[in-house]
Amino acid sequence: xxxxxxxxxxxxxxxxxxxxxxxxxxxxxxxxxxxxxxxxxxxxxxxxxxxxxxxxxxxxxxxxxxxxxxxxxxxxxxxxxxxxxxxxxxxxxxxxxxxxxxxxxxxxxxxxxxxxxxxxxxxxxxxxxxxxxxxxxxxxxxxxxxxxxxxxxxxxxxxxxxxxxxxxxxxxxxxxxxxxxxxxxxxxxxxxxxxxxxxxxxxxxxxxxxxxxxxxxxxxxxxxxxxxxxxxxxxxxxxxxxxxxxxxxxxxxxxxxxxxxxxxxxxxxxxxxxxxxxxxxxxxxxxxxxxxxxxxxxxxxxxxxxxxxxxxxxxxxxxxxxxxxxxxxxxxxxxxxxxxxxxxxxxxxxxxxxxxxxxxxxxxxxxxxxxxxxxxxxxxxxxxxxxxxxxxxxxxxxxxxxxxxxxxxxxxxxxxxxxxxxxx
Numbered sequence: 001x002x003x004x005x006x007x008x009x010x011x012x013x014x015x016x017x018x019x020x021x022x023x024x025x026x027x028x029x030x031x032x033x034x035x036x037x038x039x040x041x042x043x044x045x046x047x048x049x050x051x052x053x054x055x056x057x058x059x060x061x062x063x064x065x066x067x068x069x070x071x072x073x074x075x076x077x078x079x080x081x082x083x084x085x086x087x088x089x090x091x092x093x094x095x096x097x098x099x100x101x102x103x104x105x106x107x108x109x110x111x112x113x114x115x116x117x118x119x120x121x122x123x124x125x126x127x128x129x130x131x132x133x134x135x136x137x138x139x140x141x142x143x144x145x146x147x148x149x150x151x152x153x154x155x156x157x158x159x160x161x162x163x164x165x166x167x168x169x170x171x172x173x174x175x176x177x178x179x180x181x182x183x184x185x186x187x188x189x190x191x192x193x194x195x196x197x198x199x200x201x202x203x204x205x206x207x208x209x210x211x212x213x214x215x216x217x218x219x220x221x222x223x224x225x226x227x228x229x230x231x232x233x234x235x236x237x238x239x240x241x242x243x244x245x246x247x248x249x250x251x252x253x254x255x256x257x258x259x260x261x262x263x264x265x266x267x268x269x270x271x272x273x274x275x276x277x278x279x280x281x282x283x284x285x286x287x288x289x290x291x292x293x294x295x296x297x298x299x300x301x302x303x304x305x306x307x308x309x310x311x312x313x314x315x316x317x318x319x320x321x322x323x324x325x326x327x328x329x330x331x332x333x334x335x336x337x338x339x340x341x342x343x344x345x346x347x348x349x350x351x352x353x354x355x356x357x358x359x360x361x362x363x364x365x366x367x368x369x370x371x372x373x374x375x376x377x378x379x380x381x382x383x384x385x386x387x388x389x390x391x392x393x394x395x396x397x398x399x400x401x402x403x404x405x406x407x408x409x410x411x412x413x414x415x416x417x418x419x420x421x422x423x424x
Contacts, residue, residue: 052130056137256296261288270386
């Protein structure tokens with residue numbers, strides 16, 4: 001279990017007021033391990049009975065949501081008039097819906113009860129109803145579903161498995177989804193899931209605790225989704241080692257990464273960092289801090305730190321001049337670049353955090369004190385803001401204000417891991 005003391009929750013929010021046990025009891029259920037009715041994924045003898053399909057909100061659906069009063073013909077005319085490619089929009093909408101329909105059909109043919117939601121209609125009642133979440137779309141849809149599968153939202157320690165189908169494998173890499181082969185072989189995948197022909201995989205996630213007096217300022221989080229039309233459901237777990245503590249465990253866990261920095265990218269981010277239990281607090285100036293999991297190491301972490309073939313060529317030329325040797329003539333820069341970039345990736349169940357200080361200023365007195373590398377591993381990271389208009393962003397989707405004086409603890413707890421499957 002975590003080292004946190006039991007949360008003392010004395011208030012409710014609109015989305016959970018008056019339902020079932022109190023906030024205090026629910027938080028105890030989460031952190032003490034009270035068993036709820038969900039057993040698939042935690043009990044090897046349990047059968048899959050209920051599946052909640054999380055459907056991608058397509059661009060065409062988003063356009064219809066924004067202009068609900070328009071007929072299909074008038075909406076098409078409006079989209080074409082502004083120069084957007086309506087035909088492509090419609091094509092990819094139907095491409096996604098065809099895969100989604102096949103997923104629904106395949107589960108129902110196996111006797112599984114199925115309900116379908118989007119990011120607009122997903123709610124805690126359906127999350128607690130389902131045995132498994134099945135996002136159909138790309139990695140963004142998977143991250144949305146995983147973000148809602150938080151133990152703080154589900155009210156219990158039993159894992160909610162999340163298994164995704166890539167609905168557009170030609171344009172989407174879909175690293176979090178089942179292999180692309182199953183996008184056109186949905187029935188095979190469903191039968192393997194129901195029969196247990198797979199391996200369970202636990203993906204580490206980052207727990208974020210906001211620390212100190214600034215947590216009493218509680219502006220709602222912002223939804224940064226590209227089609228932003230839904231409110232973010234929000235409930236913090238209040239946690240403290242003494243009466244009156246204002247520490248807040250955020251209800252969303254980061255599967256990929258947490259980014260902290262100024263929202264205006266041209267502005268320097270001033271952050272104070274402390275790694276693990278070190279007494280040293282390092283003051284930094286940069287373009288922001290990215291803290292990644294093993295799952296996220298294939299994404300922004302690699303993009304931020306990768307070496308191109310041209311980078312390697314330049315380094316080889318420098319080494320040749322420095323060593324006055326021809327021993328480097330046979331080195332293939334492309335192969336070196338590929339190996340270096342592959343080594344940036346680490347296992348999704350690794351309990352470590354990998355931090356990257358983006359474009360860290362390393363001149364004069366910065367960082368202060370000297371010696372902090374721009375990239376490294378830690379078990380926990382404490383960050384204090386000296387920023388003007390900054391945010392703490394979870395998986396590129398949920399943003400919390402993180403301005404001057406705000407402080408956050410980032411760490412990994414085994415009980416927070418996301419349960420999914422590995423199926424070749």
